Amino acid sequence: MDKIKGLFCKECKKPYPAEAIHVCEFCFGPLEVAYNYEVIQKNISKEKIMQGPLSLWRYADLLPVESQPTVGLNTGFTPFVHAKNLGKQLGLDYLYLKNDSVNAPTLSFKDRVVAVALTRARELGFDTVACASTGNLANSVSANAAEANFKCFVFIPADLEAGKILGNLVYKPNVVAVEGTYDDVNRLCSEIAGEYPWAFVNINVRPYYSEGSKTLAFETAEALGWQAPDHVVVPIASGSLLTKIYKGFHEFERLNLIPSVTTQIHGAQAEGCSPVATAFKKKKDFIQPVKPDTIAKSLAIGNPADGFYAIKIAQETGGLIESVSDTEIIEGIKLLAENEGIFTETAGGVTIAVLKKLANQGVFQKNKSVVAYITGNGLKTQEAIAPAVGAPWHIQPNLKSFQNTLQKEGK
Amino acid sequence: MANLKVRITFPEDKIREPIIYNTGKNYKVVTNIRRADVTEKTGWVDLELVGDTDEIERAVEGMKAAGVKVDPIERNIIE
Numbered sequence: 001m002d003k004i005k006g007l008f009c010k011e012c013k014k015p016y017p018a019e020a021i022h023v024c025e026f027c028f029g030p031l032e033v034a035y036n037y038e039v040i041q042k043n044i045s046k047e048k049i050m051q052g053p054l055s056l057w058r059y060a061d062l063l064p065v066e067s068q069p070t071v072g073l074n075t076g077f078t079p080f081v082h083a084k085n086l087g088k089q090l091g092l093d094y095l096y097l098k099n100d101s102v103n104a105p106t107l108s109f110k111d112r113v114v115a116v117a118l119t120r121a122r123e124l125g126f127d128t129v130a131c132a133s134t135g136n137l138a139n140s141v142s143a144n145a146a147e148a149n150f151k152c153f154v155f156i157p158a159d160l161e162a163g164k165i166l167g168n169l170v171y172k173p174n175v176v177a178v179e180g181t182y183d184d185v186n187r188l189c190s191e192i193a194g195e196y197p198w199a200f201v202n203i204n205v206r207p208y209y210s211e212g213s214k215t216l217a218f219e220t221a222e223a224l225g226w227q228a229p230d231h232v233v234v235p236i237a238s239g240s241l242l243t244k245i246y247k248g249f250h251e252f253e254r255l256n257l258i259p260s261v262t263t264q265i266h267g268a269q270a271e272g273c274s275p276v277a278t279a280f281k282k283k284k285d286f287i288q289p290v291k292p293d294t295i296a297k298s299l300a301i302g303n304p305a306d307g308f309y310a311i312k313i314a315q316e317t318g319g320l321i322e323s324v325s326d327t328e329i330i331e332g333i334k335l336l337a338e339n340e341g342i343f344t345e346t347a348g349g350v351t352i353a354v355l356k357k358l359a360n361q362g363v364f365q366k367n368k369s370v371v372a373y374i375t376g377n378g379l380k381t382q383e384a385i386a387p388a389v390g391a392p393w394h395i396q397p398n399l400k401s402f403q404n405t406l407q408k409e410g411k
Numbered sequence: 412m413a414n415l416k417v418r419i420t421f422p423e424d425k426i427r428e429p430i431i432y433n434t435g436k437n438y439k440v441v442t443n444i445r446r447a448d449v450t451e452k453t454g455w456v457d458l459e460l461v462g463d464t465d466e467i468e469r470a471v472e473g474m475k476a477a478g479v480k481v482d483p484i485e486r487n488i489i490e
Contacts, residue, residue, distance in 0.1 A: 022485070133489060133490050137490040182489065187483055286453060286455070304487065
């Protein structure tokens, strides 16, 4: 018997074959991978995992691929940092950072989901992969497609910043800049995905793609000595990442790899795009779509597909979903850089700012373990932080000038 | 015949309007509700539109003009 049972609808539970499909034909609910956990249980063990590759593929038994992985062989297994300096500031003895800002090959957690999506796409016989993106996802699909010899189409809004376009063009995918509003671009991509026989990573292969995020939970539990943390703080864009981190811990528990999971799962959004946090605070499960207006562009999803599920998980685990202003996001980026030497992008700033907010509210006890997920690299969003980092001291090329400046600056 | 799956979100000031009925009446499309959550203040409907491609396009534009948000069933695809 195979480890993949098939797909099933998250809403009406109707089963489907494990193909490149993502929407239930009956209720239009999202499809999810169904596993034969009995089969997995027989194959998986801590020892086997620990002897596996130093990548996310050490957890291949719990990923939706049938053969040997072919994409993202160096992805995952990113640093797990005991953040003592930041922890001291926030009054936390056991604060940890999962640092996907140095993930391979393109410095964001998207490398995880794309590694799984493209490996599965190859198994399903696709020769072309595609995505619609304004940043990290496009980088990862383009780079991985180049290495894995897929034809690649990347759709971007025509008004995307030049630097971000360059970051995709370098891998030589077919970059299509679509004129029109965000909604126009979004809808066109949905139609294209239905029209062409391509693996559109976050559309028709999304059930497989999203499973890659579970590896953040797996790596966390393994790094903590085979146990889940007391708290996690996760950025929310579509909400998928938060739901998969929850799923990852609970799969490990189900397979007796870790003791009972009591992790409180907290979500982080930017105030300028906080439909999930707003619904959570109002105790509603209806997500009112918003028009994003925030510097945290990688979290700017105004109508998040998995927001409903993210709220349910936060409520079930006793977590909170908070939002922070753009000013707090910048402060969050600086706080992390100045204390831990990690330069994260705006999404990471959101996570750290919400971590700080929750710590100040007394949500975490000092001796509890708290893990914050740093999902992207600051070098990609330098423009956001530029006005807030000061300037170098300008001196003349002589010692006197240097000494005068040191004195002036009080160093 | 083509079909399009969409998520329609109603703002509070439009919740009393028979937008789906009007869509079926004003355009040559069949509207088929698959899932919905509508309250007195707000709501969403997952809807299938079946008809000629051009007529579906016109129906979508008509719904937008009527004041509801029309997204692909996947909602935000651009990540």
